[in-house]
Amino acid sequence: MEETRQSPCPEGKEMIHTHNEDATQTCGSYISEELKAYIVQRHGTLELDPLPSSLPQDPLNWPLWMKNMNMLMVAFHTMMATFSAAAIIPAYSVFAEKYGISIHQASYLTSVQILTMGIFPQIWSPIAVRFGRKPIFLVSVLGACICNIGGCFCHTYATQMVTRILNTIFICPPLGIGSGVVTDIFFRHERAQKMGWWTLMTTIGTPLGPFLYGFLIQRAPYQWMFGIFAIVNFCQFLGYLFLGSETMGFRTPTSSTSTSTSTSPAATIKAAKPASWADSFKIRRINPAPFTLTSFLSYLNLALHPSVLIPAIAYALVFCYANIAIIVMMPLAVGEKFHLDAQGVGLQYLAIILGSILGEQFSGPASDWFLARYSARAGVRVATQRLWLAYPGFAAVVTGLVVWGVQLQNAEDGVWNVTPMVGAAIASFGNQIITTTLITYAVDSCPLRSSEVGLFVNLLRQIWGFIGPFYIPVMFETLNFAATAGVYCAIIAVAGWMPVAVLHWLNRTRKVAREANIRV
Numbered sequence: 001m002e003e004t005r006q007s008p009c010p011e012g013k014e015m016i017h018t019h020n021e022d023a024t025q026t027c028g029s030y031i032s033e034e035l036k037a038y039i040v041q042r043h044g045t046l047e048l049d050p051l052p053s054s055l056p057q058d059p060l061n062w063p064l065w066m067k068n069m070n071m072l073m074v075a076f077h078t079m080m081a082t083f084s085a086a087a088i089i090p091a092y093s094v095f096a097e098k099y100g101i102s103i104h105q106a107s108y109l110t111s112v113q114i115l116t117m118g119i120f121p122q123i124w125s126p127i128a129v130r131f132g133r134k135p136i137f138l139v140s141v142l143g144a145c146i147c148n149i150g151g152c153f154c155h156t157y158a159t160q161m162v163t164r165i166l167n168t169i170f171i172c173p174p175l176g177i178g179s180g181v182v183t184d185i186f187f188r189h190e191r192a193q194k195m196g197w198w199t200l201m202t203t204i205g206t207p208l209g210p211f212l213y214g215f216l217i218q219r220a221p222y223q224w225m226f227g228i229f230a231i232v233n234f235c236q237f238l239g240y241l242f243l244g245s246e247t248m249g250f251r252t253p254t255s256s257t258s259t260s261t262s263t264s265p266a267a268t269i270k271a272a273k274p275a276s277w278a279d280s281f282k283i284r285r286i287n288p289a290p291f292t293l294t295s296f297l298s299y300l301n302l303a304l305h306p307s308v309l310i311p312a313i314a315y316a317l318v319f320c321y322a323n324i325a326i327i328v329m330m331p332l333a334v335g336e337k338f339h340l341d342a343q344g345v346g347l348q349y350l351a352i353i354l355g356s357i358l359g360e361q362f363s364g365p366a367s368d369w370f371l372a373r374y375s376a377r378a379g380v381r382v383a384t385q386r387l388w389l390a391y392p393g394f395a396a397v398v399t400g401l402v403v404w405g406v407q408l409q410n411a412e413d414g415v416w417n418v419t420p421m422v423g424a425a426i427a428s429f430g431n432q433i434i435t436t437t438l439i440t441y442a443v444d445s446c447p448l449r450s451s452e453v454g455l456f457v458n459l460l461r462q463i464w465g466f467i468g469p470f471y472i473p474v475m476f477e478t479l480n481f482a483a484t485a486g487v488y489c490a491i492i493a494v495a496g497w498m499p500v501a502v503l504h505w506l507n508r509t510r511k512v513a514r515e516a517n518i519r520v
Helices: 033-043 064-086 089-099 108-119 121-131 133-151 157-171 173-185 188-219 223-243 265-271 293-304 306-338 342-348 350-378 383-410 419-445 447-478 481-508
Strands: 003-005 380-382
Touching (some): 089 157, 133 223, 173 188, 188 342, 293 306, 293 447, 419 447, 447 481
């Protein structure tokens, strides 16, 4: 739902906003006085979207520390997926020597993980719907831990490739269902900031891996790389086991025919018996729906909805050219041009990390603040207003790519120059603004299918990111750094910024209001 009017309902009725499909956009649903009292007591206001239930287990009713702890665990889990794929980049030369392959062949160990991260979250998502997210996260990190232990003992290129594929299959679930966790736990006015945590960790995992492991590879055997992965994964397993909570299966849909009950808010809290600590160790089915082909492929019909398709394409393009292209070319272009070793190349990724972090400080809080101000003034919540923040993001990406390409082209061989890294930081700043803004807009446009939106966005990003490394180095060799950066800017402007601007204009003129209410 993109637009939610704040107009009063008929006497005896209340406007409610829940995750339940039948209750969404409902003006005739009755809210008992007891539920109103509980919500006001717990949250201090009824102006909430979606409206929580009276169950303390409802993730919307969790204490803030509990919400943030669960969100941070999922965000860190997401980072580990991209981190583990990119962290092996400094070890390409080591793998080439050990396995008797070329560095180009060694790079396939990363490329295949990028492709796997685009495909397998779609497999995990329907399983999570039926068994809950916590069991999936537990299996995910434990399986990744075992695969990384196996990576320490691989003596051939083929076996290492198998462990990398299996590791990615296990570690990838939050790449697709992370957006659903945000929607389950946080209200709409908090979503951009919390979605930003998830998207930021997805983004910085890629440069953070080679940044940190550039130091390690130069000082220790490569087996330590996989050993540290395994240790971190096991710590994640313990975190989910003892601190993680299930975000699905606790919502009681508000009935449109329900009447006021005599149960007080306090009694309601006591009546809603929370699961025991021992129950958190059990894996049980929370949704009896059978597995069908549609359950694995239904997210693909989001391609029919411009409010999801256009932001997803624009984000995929920007992520590829303002993040992956710079990261892929860092050892080939910056390393060779300035004669840097693995540690020196790793340090260059700091520009991307800092740019992304600064971009998130601007995009998430600013998006929520902007939407809240507009809602207060106009009396209507319109997700389209978030798109205003995408424009400075596109401008920063184009500026950063031009600075990076031109300054790298003009830099003197063997003499390190900071200006290309300034351009990389500016491009990363814009990339993070676009990431948080467009994904939050897509989720707000389709709140009932937030996990599927995450799957769809992840699929386009990973497929485009997988294809990129095959032609990006060729373009830089055939053209030059400045010309290639110009081509990327043109692609982003034509296939990214212009469609988003058209979508923004059409939504503002109500010509595609149908897209504001995508049904399951």
